[in-house]
Amino acid sequence: MSGWIDRAVAQAAGLHPYIPGKPVETLLREKGLSHAIKLASNENPYGPAPKAIAAMQAAASEMHRYPDGDATALKAALADLHAVSREQILLGNGSNEVLELIIRTFAGAGDEVIYAQRGFIVYALATQAAGARGVAVAEADGLSHDLEGMLAAVNARTKVICLANPNNPTGTLHDNAALQAFLDRLPRDLIVIVDEAYYEFVADQLGDSLAQLSHPGLVISRTFSKAYGLAGCRVGYAVADAEIVALVNRFREPFNLNGLAQAAALAALDDRDWVMARVAETVAERERLESALDALGLLTGQSHGNFVLLHHADSAALHRQMEDGGIILRPLAPYGMADDLRVSVGLPAENDAFLARLEQFLAAQ
16 A cells, blocks of 8 residues: 555655635634635626526526536537637636646646746646646746747647736736747647636737637637636636547546536626626726836736736735735745735725725835
8 A cells, every 4th residue: 555655645746736815714714804805816806797697596406417518508609609610619627627638638748848937827737747847938027928938948848838818927918920920930739728718808909819820739728717707617618629629528527517607608608798898897997906006116017817916025914914904815926926916806996995905004114
């Protein structure tokens, strides 16, 4: 038995689980508070679309049945939305699972996966779990993907490249022209994941990347967790060549998308006007927060997601002060950004509370 344990320990060495933002319930218990505001996980503070809520309520009575293992209706709706075949749609338990499935399918021992040093941390975790070697390319400006540096890192062992656009946690964005120039210089047998979890917040600015970007191994992933307000349902998807999707589906667990999630996502697509109206409100609030932080000399850089970045020399003390006041932010030390905090855009009143607490902290220094 000890041999099994020793092998498991060796395989898991240095592998750590993803640590999500602190739950509200945890902070209330820790601080003895009755109310808290969570601005740590880039959730949609407006909640799910009304049609999605109604669909989940209607579907609840059928939860004693297994869901459609192929999510036929949702795949058809997504295929219609993106003008692709349903065989090009890969669904997952959040885009997190989609990313992990793709990396596990195409990279293993002896292979390399390239990603930005300050890209979404799941790329590194999934790479290590697959037994592959992660190659983290530093950002030239500390925030934005260094596309030239990523190109230079490609070698015969490279199997997958991960690129978030907009990027989490830095909020930076590359336009489609820059991405296509990058794709054109890559070997044709690589898998290239363009992670667009925050796409809806830049749709007008970025354009239709699914139509404008081209590479044989291109995989564009998106999620219902952010703009659609369905983080608790865990619905993510990717669009790729049908052959790529078929290979990844061999690794996918059966029924990985539960019945409530399928119903909610399908209805949310039918309530897109409501969703995009909330996106517009979020962008306006993001711009207000960035203006306030900029005026205080605390803005790290412009964000293209539903969050802003705050830079302070004693971010640990600021983080504690915020939590003492019932406001949960996201420290970025795991990304090598020890002086930065990520602040999700909340409801206007929640953003007001954050700014008021921030000014109290600064005044006391």
